[in-house]
Amino acid sequence: MTRVHSKKSYVILYFLLFSMLLFSIYVPKLFASEYHTHQGEARPDDHAPIGVMGDHTHARGEFMLSYRYMHMVMSGMRQGTSGVSSAAVLENFMVTPTQMTMDMHMVGMMYAPHDRLTMALMVPFLDMSMDHVTKMGMNFSTQSSGIGDIQFNNLITVWENENHHFHIHAGMSFPTGSIEERDDTPAGPDMILPYPMQLGSGTFDVLPGLTYTGKLEKWSWGFQGTGVIRLGTNDRQYTLGDRLNVTMWGARKWNDWLSQSLRIEGKIWGDIEGADPMLMPMMVPTANTKNHGGKRLDVLMGLNFSVPRGFFKGHRIAVEGGLPVYQDLNGVQLETDWMISAGWQYTF
Numbered sequence: 001m002t003r004v005h006s007k008k009s010y011v012i013l014y015f016l017l018f019s020m021l022l023f024s025i026y027v028p029k030l031f032a033s034e035y036h037t038h039q040g041e042a043r044p045d046d047h048a049p050i051g052v053m054g055d056h057t058h059a060r061g062e063f064m065l066s067y068r069y070m071h072m073v074m075s076g077m078r079q080g081t082s083g084v085s086s087a088a089v090l091e092n093f094m095v096t097p098t099q100m101t102m103d104m105h106m107v108g109m110m111y112a113p114h115d116r117l118t119m120a121l122m123v124p125f126l127d128m129s130m131d132h133v134t135k136m137g138m139n140f141s142t143q144s145s146g147i148g149d150i151q152f153n154n155l156i157t158v159w160e161n162e163n164h165h166f167h168i169h170a171g172m173s174f175p176t177g178s179i180e181e182r183d184d185t186p187a188g189p190d191m192i193l194p195y196p197m198q199l200g201s202g203t204f205d206v207l208p209g210l211t212y213t214g215k216l217e218k219w220s221w222g223f224q225g226t227g228v229i230r231l232g233t234n235d236r237q238y239t240l241g242d243r244l245n246v247t248m249w250g251a252r253k254w255n256d257w258l259s260q261s262l263r264i265e266g267k268i269w270g271d272i273e274g275a276d277p278m279l280m281p282m283m284v285p286t287a288n289t290k291n292h293g294g295k296r297l298d299v300l301m302g303l304n305f306s307v308p309r310g311f312f313k314g315h316r317i318a319v320e321g322g323l324p325v326y327q328d329l330n331g332v333q334l335e336t337d338w339m340i341s342a343g344w345q346y347t348f
């Protein structure tokens, strides 16, 4: 009960802070005659590497449409910081996962009703596949796909000048993703799938965050911290762990249409609380709530292309790929091997 109570206080604090900041947006208007968000020419590294969300804001009246594709491969099991064989996992479970791939398509829209407020909507579509081997040596695979949790975010510029920009995030994730994905397994037809194969959290989640970016003539850099705070318990009687992401990047602008970036990203996420009563925790590690939290540090490299003028002015294309250099997973879980993101953005 104390946990639920503390979460309620989080949300109240959050909305108080949010309304104060929304109000503060209009206060500078009383003092300043005009407020400029965009200074100078657009450049390829005006946007962070494509794997970073909510990294930039827009000038009043601007719209941005975007599409992102992300592919992630997880192969082999890991306990803590070291790999474990399928045979070792099968000493304690009937089945072990061997590999998982995730493809995500994300459609986004941004709109700035004010120079200090940019609203962002993101709609993800997920496509996941997990391969397994049983104690008897049989291989099988399960699939799930569909819409994930829709996110709505408010990016509020707190302070900026010619070279530095700082905004906070006040967002919410809605439980539009299914948590009742099913597939056939050796245990039976149309069985409820374990937690990592579900498409959403099943809960309303609060998405706070802050972003700082800086730039000089040829270089730019940034820092972002974001969180996911789950509210309450979902319809299948569990709550996914809260998450904290921290990332830093640097980019070199080569000319007016190309920049190159290097980024590190650290993540910490908690274990699942409660449990889906239809899942058998002795069957497979993914169905056991002890095997979900962890920490990870990724290193990523990226390219940003932008079109500064002409018919395709306002269009951007970017790609970023990377791999973990450290991962410490609670219990036994599939380890992440590599990931790649590519995206298109159009501002008008």
Ligand SMILES: [Cu+2]
Binding pocket: 056, 057, 058, 064, 110
């Ligand atoms: Cu944008």
